[in-house]
Amino acid sequence: MVDPREFARCFPSVKRLEPDSLAAFLEQLEVREYAEQNVIFAAGDEPEAVYLIASGSVLVLHSGVGGPAVTLGRIRRGEMVGEMGVVDGGPRSASAVVEQAVVAWRLSREGYLSLRDEGHPAIGWILGELGRRLSQRVRSVESRIGRAREQPALASTLPAEAARSRRWYQWLWPWS
């Protein structure tokens, strides 16, 4: 069983869930550990789970078939990786490779769909988190595209600081 206090230290907004709802959600999670350079999932894989990072860091890489490798993002403690495929069911578009040894909480796609289909309160929190992070990433990549127009070599370069988060999720989704 995942410790709710430990989970809430990584994902503070989860405190807005009622304790029973949080407990039911945490029951769906499995703890996974990965060593440096392990591949958590590879481009083309089926989207079997989303990983909520408890410690360490993960690089999201496009592996460069027919072109250069591109680091699309660096995921750290308190962030998620693999959420895109879990939401839309499409195959992985990039690979997740461990940069620094990782402990992650794994929510399977079946677990996500099960929570969603029963209208579980935790799904509102998950969707709020996903929406916020997806919006951040869209803006971050758009920002990189803008910089790469000026300096093409920057297209492959992960910026030091991602685009700042927006606040829309706070008025839109009270669960997040």
Add this chain to the structure above:
Amino acid sequence: MQELPEKPSLSTREVLEEHPLFQRFSEAERARLLGDAQVREVFPGEAICREGSPANEWYLLIEGRARVSRTRPDGGQEIIAALEAGALFGVVGVLDNERRPATIAALQPGRCLVFSRGLLEAEGRQSLCLAELLCMALNHQLRAVNQRLLGMARDADGAEGGGRDFGGWRQPTSGG
């Protein structure tokens, strides 16, 4: 005035019933969406939304095709994507309350459903289906901008060479 295609058009209700993104909505939720939406006919070259304008609406292209273009730093226009019937777009700008980053113009006679910001504010607080739909729209946009970034990286790599090895994966030569 140009005529719409002779192919029989689905009603807007049928469009939402058959659209994969709206499958999980209840009939009442779909009715509320349609109660807010306006149907807009568009003709080749007509802008559905313009770069730099306030983002107060979001759209579902229900017939026809459209192109997405934006102004280059040198003042010219570049086409960055094409949209097919069924595309949901304009969501990120509404959520972030920012100006449109691109112009979307019809390539063919068609129709789109125009939804208001107010609908998101009213329904987004209650509807998990709408929250999931927004995540899917964001997902789709993220996949699209990632592809654009990778295309730019490929172009730059052709001009300047590749990155370095990273445990079997190639990592860009700078970053972080």
